[in-house]
Amino acid sequence: MISNIMEPVITQTNFPALKLKNRGKVRDIYDFGEALLIVATDRLSAFDVVMNEGIPYKGKVLTQISDFWFEQTKDIISNHLISSIVYDFPSVCKPYWDSLGDRSMFVKKTKPLPVECIVRGYLSGSGWNEYQKRKSVCGVQLPDGLVESSKLPEPIFTPTTKEEVGKHDENISFDQMINIIGKELAEKVRDISLKVYRHGAEIAEKKGIIIADTKMEFGLNESSELILIDELLTPDSSRFWPKDKYEAGRAQESYDKQFVRDYLLSIDFNKKPPAPKLPIDVVLKTSALYLEALKRLSGRILV
Numbered sequence: 001m002i003s004n005i006m007e008p009v010i011t012q013t014n015f016p017a018l019k020l021k022n023r024g025k026v027r028d029i030y031d032f033g034e035a036l037l038i039v040a041t042d043r044l045s046a047f048d049v050v051m052n053e054g055i056p057y058k059g060k061v062l063t064q065i066s067d068f069w070f071e072q073t074k075d076i077i078s079n080h081l082i083s084s085i086v087y088d089f090p091s092v093c094k095p096y097w098d099s100l101g102d103r104s105m106f107v108k109k110t111k112p113l114p115v116e117c118i119v120r121g122y123l124s125g126s127g128w129n130e131y132q133k134r135k136s137v138c139g140v141q142l143p144d145g146l147v148e149s150s151k152l153p154e155p156i157f158t159p160t161t162k163e164e165v166g167k168h169d170e171n172i173s174f175d176q177m178i179n180i181i182g183k184e185l186a187e188k189v190r191d192i193s194l195k196v197y198r199h200g201a202e203i204a205e206k207k208g209i210i211i212a213d214t215k216m217e218f219g220l221n222e223s224s225e226l227i228l229i230d231e232l233l234t235p236d237s238s239r240f241w242p243k244d245k246y247e248a249g250r251a252q253e254s255y256d257k258q259f260v261r262d263y264l265l266s267i268d269f270n271k272k273p274p275a276p277k278l279p280i281d282v283v284l285k286t287s288a289l290y291l292e293a294l295k296r297l298s299g300r301i302l303v
Contacts, residue, residue: 009054047271059103068298079228080107110219119197122212139173212239255293
């Protein structure tokens with residue numbers, strides 16, 4: 001049992017005194033009127049299917065890395081974080097401090113934009129698949145001669161739709177994004193996404209991690225101000241590659257859930273529920289990768 005090896009895995013929270021708003025692929029969200037309590041569980045989603053097994057420490061890693069990056073990027077754009085320290089949470093949360101510690105954020109409520117903002121600095125995943133067919137990614141033309149994991153001449157912005165749990169987000173062009181949220185807002189989101197990515201990638205590279213690509217989410221606050229929400233530059237929302245092992249022309253080792261994806265591909269998983277059982281070595285190796293990413297980036301140690 002995993003629980004005999006390390007701290008208990010939390011795949012779902014139930015706090016009777018709190019008002020549950022919804023459960024996402026990874027996060028349980030509780031409503032506090034003008035604010036939300038976001039609890040990152042240890043659930044893992046791969047190919048938009050939530051696995052049955054939780055990954056030890058995963059929720060804590062996601063929260064701590066997001067906390068780190070929100071601080072690093074606050075001069076570029078404001079974010080939704082009020083506090084990630086349980087002692088700052090409303091008093092009604094006190095009975096649940098043990099479960100909430102290190103894995104929770106009390107945040108401002110916003111109106112989320114109905115798109116997800118992807119920035120790619122390297123050619124991988126669905127981007128690599130499309131490039132091989134069309135020499136483009138989401139309508140962005142790229143030069144000939146690139147190989148898998150090539151560093152792009154410049155980072156590119158490739159938005160997607162935001163679908164419900166269990167459905168695949170769909171790549172869209174920037175023009176389609178304009179049709180959804182309007183030209184002015186789309187351009188602002190694009191420019192900020194690229195700036196945040198460049199800043200984060202520069203910091204991470206100095207610490208031995210290549211951020212190949214990442215997903216960001218934005219919302220509008222009560223003053224219609226654009227702010228960063230959800231998570232930021234985490235192993236769930238990004239591809240993290242060890243810089244010292246990087247070599248273009250092949251798939252890369254990673255500090256993210258690609259390890260689980262690779263296992264699922266090796267067993268010909270059809271990318272639909274129900275999720276197959278993950279072997280204990282895959283679970284523990286994934287946990288170790290997440291913890292290493294946190295340590296390298298922020299210096300924070302959970303174990």
